Amino acid sequence: MSRAGRAAPPQAAPATADAAAVAELRRRLAARDKVIAVLKRRVRERDHSAASPLATLQHNVALGRVVAMKTRELSEERHELQRALTELGRTQAALLQAQKMESVGQLAAGIAHEINTPAQYVRDNVAFVRKGMAAADEVLAAALAVVEAARGCGGLEAPVEAFEAAVRRTRFDYVRRQVPEALEQSLEGLDRISRIVGAMKQFSHPSAGEKERVDLRPLVETAVTVARNEWKYVAQMEQDFAEDVPEVSCLRDEIGQVLLNLVVNAAHAISDSLVPGQRDKGRIAISVRRFGDRHVDIRVADDGPGIPEAIRTRVFDPFFTTKPVGKGTGQGLAMAYSTVVDKHGGALFFETGAGPGTTFVVRLPIEATGAGP
Template sequence: MGTPGDSSPGSSALLPTDISVTSGPSWGSGGRILWLSNEWEKPHPLPESLRGLGMEVKCVHSSLVALGLVSDFNADVFWLESSDGELSLEEILDALRGPRRINPLGVVISPGWSSALPGNELGPSDEIIDSDDCLTNPWQLLQLIKVTRLERQIIQRENEILNSLPHALLVVDGDLVLWKVNVQVEKLLEIHDPDYRKKALGRHFGLGLSHAGIAAEGTTTYSQLVRELEQAVKGKRGRIRVKETIGGTEKLLSAEITQLVHSPAHFLIDIRDITADEKAVLVEARRERLATIGNLSVGVAHEIQNPNTFSRVNAANLKMMISALTPVIQHATLASGGKLGNMQAETFLQKMNEAVAAVDMASRRIESVLNTLKSFGRQDNGQLEAVSIRRVVDESVMLVRHEARGKCDIEIDVAESVPPVTASATGLSQVIVNLLQNSVHALASHIPHTGANGAKIVIKTEVITDEEVILSVSDNGPGIPENLQDKIFRPYFTTKAQGQGTGLGLSISSDMMHRFGGDLTLRSRTGEGATFYIKLRRHEEPPAQS
């Protein structure tokens, strides 16, 4: 046998030209071998021969240490030469099963140790190679290195394709162990750990998140998402929807689960943030419902207007008739001492006039309510215009007054002289009605503890400057806890019982105010009520074109 590096004719030792793994730029310049052997005093010559011929070899004498180096050393081949007694061959191969699926690794088992392999069964990337034979015939080792690198290139290409796709994608098995994941998952779930994949792959999806530092107060976050995915995978459900708090904001996530045809034990999960889409759908549905209610209210108002007009006309006719009959009645009752039956004529005439006036007043009030309904029912065309705050406040209060009856008083402290603001009258009315209804509901839930006496809502003008007008809607209810104040403007957040609120009212109101160029803010303390501030721009007429 020749010495390593001997290039003389007839030499049977490994030559640098023999051991090169490079058949092109894609193969690299040499193999990386992780060598496990218990030989301390008389090490085998093969590792040194491989080093001299361009291979990088790391020799270890502990199977536990070797397993810890598999990922960091990034070996092409793990050569199991002899046992150290710490772990059996079966235990070592079992420990490698997960990492090898993530990053392919060839395994060489010496003939002496391979007899311990259960059933003498080898994996697709396992080889039994005699180290003495490898000194003179490296081709089996070379082929294993090439196959390993080819498998890695395939996986790398798969990862590149996954990362190029716009959705958050991951591949799991039936136990929700994560085997593939793209960068969109990290972006969607706001995972900032650069080693997330290294920590998460081969582990349960939830455990991988925890290892990456996605935990709060000792509890893994995204618990709802993880739980729903587990149930969906086990139950073979194709889709889930779940609410999760991401980066301090509650979002609605949708996940499509597809069982892989070529690997039925694995599932491709496509996770998407559908918060904006769902909000748009709900806003549109609400807009349609409001439009329907508006159209109905206009129709109902029209139907009521006709008999109400008839009542007003007849009330006016009665007033004229009573006025004409007054001297006749007075003259006719002179003989009876000014009495009409048992009632004084003057008292009778006074009550008649009061009754007719009451009918006229009620009719006028009905007309005012009908006009408000017609105004509120008109479609919002999205155009911003000069809007009278006092008029919108009056109309909004009228729409909520019946709901507040018996629960609280509503006070208005807004002068008629408040300058017009830039807004949509229908939109601003919707904002104020929403705030009033929220206050009424809060006060109603507070009444069982405090009683209705003194419960009130106040609408007042806070600030008027050359540029803006700030209106406030405040109540003396239970207030809003500090830990909820940064959440109430988020879509879908609600403190009401299931089915009693969509969680969109304040979100839509805030969006509406921003569309007006204004803002909607809150100031509240628990037990001291809540005040919402509506900031609006003063309206400026565009300069006349000459």
């Protein structure tokens, strides 16, 4: 389910519960098998007893009914066991993927630092070359003026013709026009790398489990930057921040994770609705507004296909996902709900209708409540 950290115990608990359920089912199946074996043995013993044929027949009919009933129960419990085993397998695969992504997250800060260092000195060098080109262009303009003035002067025809031939051969006029633009594009790309690296470092930096006053604008912008690779090919991104939004007391990194999940989910929802040649890109709109006097709403809206009515009640369930294994763990929205509601005393809900589009709303209290840390 596209709508759907370090704490291992919360992730392991569901798998432990599933394993216990499977063990209980196995025990009950073994007990059923023993009961059926005993009943069958009694039928065989009755066949060889000295009781009257009528009594034997009546007893056998009664035992046959019991055996049939127990067999049906056994069959149902076998199916239940199979379903439990299948669900356990999916849960284990989801946990493995979650642990892998957790490891990637822990490495993100170090990777960001390693990228930032060479990117920074490359940017400095490109900026230096841009300044150097400006100076060189000034000198070249003066040189071209001298060449133009020397044209037709006695004894200078050959050097002037050689200079003009070199200009034509090297396509100097084209290079002179294009180099400044190439340098500007290079600097823009390097600035983008720096913003991405900065967002990754900020995103991976823990908030020590303590609530702090947070400006939501950079928090949203960081989540959008980190998730850029998920949405840039499928959607146009719009951001709208009201001017009167105050800072909010929250767990900065955990709310950042909530926003990241919602942006990624919106991108995946839109991706599922794209049709080449008809609908090449969708739209994601993020807005931040006050809600009354005590809350702030962060709304993440997409124009994807919406949430089917049949699964709307399960959207926030742990491990519920419509994605294949490896594409989603079904934990994103469940963890987001726990973060917003349990830890912040806020609300997380969605608005969707019969038509396309879904809006998830994160409603946070401006001041810290008694919920959470």
